[in-house]
Amino acid sequence: MLKKLVVCGVLVSVACGSSDTQPSGRSYPNLVGQWTGTVTIVVTQGANVIVAANVCTANWTVNNETAGNFTGTVAFIRGTSVPCVESPTLTGSVTPDGAVTATLSSTLSSSVGSLQGCTLSLARPLTGQIGSQIVDRGLLHLFGMIDWTCGVNQIREGINIELGPGFL
Numbered sequence: 001m002l003k004k005l006v007v008c009g010v011l012v013s014v015a016c017g018s019s020d021t022q023p024s025g026r027s028y029p030n031l032v033g034q035w036t037g038t039v040t041i042v043v044t045q046g047a048n049v050i051v052a053a054n055v056c057t058a059n060w061t062v063n064n065e066t067a068g069n070f071t072g073t074v075a076f077i078r079g080t081s082v083p084c085v086e087s088p089t090l091t092g093s094v095t096p097d098g099a100v101t102a103t104l105s106s107t108l109s110s111s112v113g114s115l116q117g118c119t120l121s122l123a124r125p126l127t128g129q130i131g132s133q134i135v136d137r138g139l140l141h142l143f144g145m146i147d148w149t150c151g152v153n154q155i156r157e158g159i160n161i162e163l164g165p166g167f168l
Helices: 002-016 109-113
Strands: 033-045 049-066 069-077 089-094 099-104 118-123 126-130 140-150 153-165
Touching (some): 049 089, 049 153, 126 153
Antiparallel strands (some): 033 049, 033 153, 049 069, 069 089, 099 126, 118 140, 126 140, 140 153
16 A cells, blocks of 8 residues: 555656646736726927927727737727827737837827818827836826828827726
8 A cells, every 4th residue: 555655656756747748828917807097198399399288088908919010999088288188009019017008990080180272291109017016006008199181281299098907
């Protein structure tokens, strides 16, 4: 009986040991779920002269994430100077260290895009980071810029998004 217990004990410890065949992939921060916060849009013309500013509520829903690539929807609502009514789709990626790149299916027209005679010149992806410090742990910070041509004027729209887990 004692020999059987010793043999079983050895088999169990060999079977439970670590193996070189296990995947060694890095893990990605999980963004799936509801995120809420604000989007601040500052419009500048020429030498950084502010011509408009608007702060909207931002509600993001990340529906799917696989190997760091995610998709979802966004709702920008309210607005301090003009109403925000956009609801673009969202695609992006997150790296294991929390760097985020995201693209919206449409530009934010709650500032410049609604002006007559303006056309889109360049829309850069939103880039940022998931906070890892004590003061911002778990918060998502993103920034992007959109360039517009409005007649002979060049307009730049700076977009700053601050999100935390939850939904308003």
